[in-house]
Amino acid sequence: MIPAAFDYVRARDVDDAIRLLREHGEDANVLAGGHAVTTIEGLGDATSLHPMQEAFWLAHGLQCGYCTTGMIVSAVDLLARRPDPSDAEIRAGLDGNLCRCTGYQNIVAAVRAAAAAMRANEPRRSVADVLAATANAP
Numbered sequence: 279m280i281p282a283a284f285d286y287v288r289a290r291d292v293d294d295a296i297r298l299l300r301e302h303g304e305d306a307n308v309l310a311g312g313h314a315v316t317t318i319e320g321l322g323d324a325t326s327l328h329p330m331q332e333a334f335w336l337a338h339g340l341q342c343g344y345c346t347t348g349m350i351v352s353a354v355d356l357l358a359r360r361p362d363p364s365d366a367e368i369r370a371g372l373d374g375n376l377c378r379c380t381g382y383q384n385i386v387a388a389v390r391a392a393a394a395a396m397r398a399n400e401p402r403r404s405v406a407d408v409l410a411a412t413a414n415a416p
């Protein structure tokens with residue numbers, strides 16, 4: 279049973295918010311004190327990639343993938359606040375997310391590409407759409 283709204287105090291930290299989300303699903307935003315928690319799964323899926331997911335894929339913004347969920351979620355948050363960030367603002371927005379593989383150049387390029395796609399309001403594509411569009415690319 280989920281208690282009435284605002285019976286809970288704000289989540290103590292991200293781990294606490296994620297625990298609430300796991301326990302209570304979509305109602306966790308109420309339990310987290312009115313704040314919504316969006317995980318990587320909430321951004322998109324194979325049938326409807328978020329532009330940031332597609333950009334990380336196409337710009338080779340990941341290698342092993344260990345850091346990728348944090349990078350993508352942080353980048354989406356950055357673009358919600360700064361739709362056209364400079365490279366320096368992208369790097370600052372991703373501060374605290376460590377990648378041991380990519381050297382960050384492709385991550386910054388991916389965020390820049392996603393920002394352009396989002397400003398242009400490009401439609402979301404599926405994994406199948408992206409594979410078909412890139413199948414004959416050099």
Ligand code: FES
Nearest residue numbers: 341342377378379
């Ligand atoms: S892609 Fe491997 S740690 Fe970032």
